[in-house]
Amino acid sequence: MINSKRIAVVMPAYNAGKTLEVTVGEVPDLVDIRILVDDRSSDNTVDLARRLGLLVFQHDRNYGYGRNQQTCYREALAAGADVVIMLHPDYQYTPLLITAMASMVAYDVYDVVLGSRIIGGTALRGGMPFYKYVANRLLTAFENIFLGVKLSEYHTGYRAFSRRVLTELPLLENSDDFVFDNQMLAQCVHFGFHIGEVSCPTKYFEEASSINFRRSVKYGFGVLATTMQFALQKIGWMHFPRFSDQGRKLDPAYTEYYASRTETARPA
Numbered sequence: 695m696i697n698s699k700r701i702a703v704v705m706p707a708y709n710a711g712k713t714l715e716v717t718v719g720e721v722p723d724l725v726d727i728r729i730l731v732d733d734r735s736s737d738n739t740v741d742l743a744r745r746l747g748l749l750v751f752q753h754d755r756n757y758g759y760g761r762n763q764q765t766c767y768r769e770a771l772a773a774g775a776d777v778v779i780m781l782h783p784d785y786q787y788t789p790l791l792i793t794a795m796a797s798m799v800a801y802d803v804y805d806v807v808l809g810s811r812i813i814g815g816t817a818l819r820g821g822m823p824f825y826k827y828v829a830n831r832l833l834t835a836f837e838n839i840f841l842g843v844k845l846s847e848y849h850t851g852y853r854a855f856s857r858r859v860l861t862e863l864p865l866l867e868n869s870d871d872f873v874f875d876n877q878m879l880a881q882c883v884h885f886g887f888h889i890g891e892v893s894c895p896t897k898y899f900e901e902a903s904s905i906n907f908r909r910s911v912k913y914g915f916g917v918l919a920t921t922m923q924f925a926l927q928k929i930g931w932m933h934f935p936r937f938s939d940q941g942r943k944l945d946p947a948y949t950e951y952y953a954s955r956t957e958t959a960r961p962a
């Protein structure tokens with residue numbers, strides 16, 4: 695708990711067996727709810743997660759990183775979380791920043807907090823591939839212009855959200871794939887939520903999962919498309935469910951289902 699708010703950590707996992715234990719071992723004690731959603735890994739992620747005492751949910755097949763996050767957030771809301779931090783179980787982001795990020799949300803300073811690898815200034819030294827670094831900087835500059843905010847990066851996978859953000863954004867209108875992350879930030883800006891940043895060390899290493907060149911290119915084009923949609927919606931030329939009050943949201947009534955569900959979850 696921080697400021698009487700219940701803190702949840704959610705881990706979207708896919709073949710995270712090699713790095714899960716060290717990641718969970720560094721999650722601070724003040725975290726009240728620890729959730730892992732497994733996207734049909736082929737390794738021992740689920741068994742290990744149960745052994746580590748996490749609340750475990752498993753998709754019936756591989757749906758992708760975006761859909762995994764939808765399930766993560768829905769389960770965290772159902773479990774009564776007030777602040778939710780997404781932490782990758784591949785140990786690329788240090789869990790030791792959870793307290794700082796969660797408290798910025800728990801004290802209502804920001805609605806959303808990002809762990810930025812760019813502010814720290816060590817992205818390349820930390821092993822971020824050069825092409826990913828250049829793409830990150832260019833896409834970030836492009837997005838800052840069109841979204842009208844000033845962030846150091848939109849591509850970090852380390853994020854904290856208030857409960858209100860998760861219930862009010864039409865998250866079910868987003869992609870099942872990696873571009874979900876970017877669509878969600880564009881939604882945060884569109885719906886007027888305040889985004890803060892903390893600096894976060896960059897770590898790329900052998901056992902960490904890392905999206906390949908082809909999927910990174912796909913992600914990059916997805917970012918451009920998301921930004922254009924945001925801009926077109928803003929000037930009123932086009933309307934997208936993703937940026938509409940009527941867009942589909944995570945269902946708070948899911949709490950009733952939660953009471954009767956087993957540990958094997960349906961995807962959101």
Ligand SMILES: Nc1nc2c(ncn2[C@@H]2O[C@H](COP(=O)(O)OP(=O)(O)OP(=O)(O)O)[C@@H](O)[C@H]2O)c(=O)[nH]1
Nearest residue numbers: 706707708733758759762782783784851903904905
């Ligand atoms: N649900 C789901 N999760 C995935 C999938 N691929 C990766 N993940 C998880 O999503 C997280 C991020 O994946 P990465 O491949 O590391 O992507 P990234 O961190 O955005 O990009 P990098 O900078 O390349 O590391 C990891 O913790 C994975 O466990 C997938 O196909 N489905």
Ligand SMILES: [Mg+2]
Nearest residue numbers: 784786903904
């Ligand atoms: Mg990664």
